[in-house]
Amino acid sequence: MELLCPAGNLASLKTALNAGADAVYLGLKDDTNARSFAGLNFTPKKLQEAVQFTKKQGKKIFLTINTFPKPGEEKRWYEAVDIAANTGIDALIVADLSLLDYAHSRYPHLSLHLSVQASATNLGALQLYKEEFNIERAVLPRVLSMKQVRDLAKVTPVDLEVFAFGSLCIMAEGRCHLSSYVTGQSPNTGGSCSPAKHVRWQEEGADRLTRLNEVLIDKSGIDEQMGYPVVCKGRYITEGDTAPSHLLESPTSLNTLSLLPELAKANVVSLKIEGRQRSPAYVEQVTKVWRNAIDTYLRDPQNYQTQAEWDRALSKVSEGQTTTLGAYERTWQ
């Protein structure tokens, strides 16, 4: 079972590998990936360095090209694929049909992983991408229950990767327009959800108002622990109600440490840690805990138990300092 960790920059990449990651994933410094934030990601030169460092350690490195090429600007995305192929990347993580087609026909030996942004949740979708583009692996959206993951794993024609830890996207990825509805930019079109330039905090008496493109998405106490402001984690009022509540989801992170044995038994090949936008300190902390958990499980699968100190360590770096099993657990749904 592979531990796949995020690398927003070279420091995070080295930290992840030193802390026990089996593989890292990263993006180029432009909008060809869905974590296009200022100060993040890799120039082609830095990417070369990252590949060399990773290979020297005998680990794997995947390049994320998971946004959708814009009409008239497709060249930028094709070039990203070319760069990946010529740099010795182990696999490309791609969502767009035309890019999968390009990569598969130009570089048939380059491994392709279907990005979570392609939103493939069922056998038919996986078969399509396997038959047409020979994808080797698919990253499952965070909308399936553990039972559904198990069912899919029994029949899938490709390897499966799941999100194990990190910020919790509660919508079918790649098909969520909440960010663009409010800001004009979405992960698909602009390379990020809830872009920082639209976020504004305002203090009003004992309250902190969180605005996204001037829309009040939350009102909290000044000392309350808040996550990064996104539309789906705001507090709103429904018709007929008077009190605001987290109608969609509260700020929380996904943590599947307790599901590790089930994911392993289902033959999930890779556990993904979310967070290319987070600091090297986060990457180190999370990677260490998960390395430890996976090793503990592999040593003695029968007696695996989540240790309280692991959960504590992960909670500290979680949104709202709380965690959930999300959609894996049917009651959450």
Added chain:
Amino acid sequence: MKASLGPLLYCWPKEKVMEFYKSVADSSIPLVYLGETICSRRRELKFSDYMELANMLRESGKEVVISTLALLEAPSEYTELKKQVDNGEFIIEANDMGAVQAAKEKGLPFVCGPTVNNYNLASLKKLHSWGMQRFVMPVELSKNWLNTVISVEKPGFEVEVLGHGYLPLALSARCFTARHQGLAKDKCQTICISNPKGLLAQTQESQPLLRLNGIQTQSAACIDLSPEIGEMAKMGVDYFRVSPSGMQCIEIADQLFEADRTGHIATTEDHCNGYWYQEAGFNRVG
């Protein structure tokens, strides 16, 4: 360019659905999409009921397309989908890549719904090669986007734009309607039936923002691109989709192409058109 009626996104009682489509049969709308696209737990109408409605509409001279589920998770949902694809009479609207595969496997033509990611011409051409006859533009895309895609050459497929109704914005595993009522998803009592236009959610400053419709999140504001119809027709858009929001939407679709009509189609509601102008979706330009 003509009007089309999108699938009913809400859960209405069976009698109301039947009454609605009887009125649709009497309308001038030439193209009707029919089927449950949101949640497999909504069972007011069975597959056979939809087929009956489809036949009734066809007999009234409509072209009918069977719309399929947008989020396919359980194996049972995929089995049901294959049954819809295999209906033998009507083409389907694929709202997920799984549905595209199901149609492609059978060598059947299909329409690509707005929740299939189509962001460039090369991807559309790929889908066309697999049998896509028409595609509904994803809601977050714009006039400029569409122009770039269809102005280079006349595409081999038709183009449909969602022009009126509440915007489908997101899909989740979680049922927000059941959760709001304190019900478990597996014991939801099909509670969405009590929100015929979804459940409106406002900000703490009373700004209407979202509309909760089971596992789907919609826009609070109604998109209205009716003043753009002339330009859309010039661009080569084939269908202007009206997404059902109530009985009055039939009248709206009927009036869209009246010769002397100008400006916005009569609506008292908060409306938006930002996406069309490459802005935040909720913006109102003009």
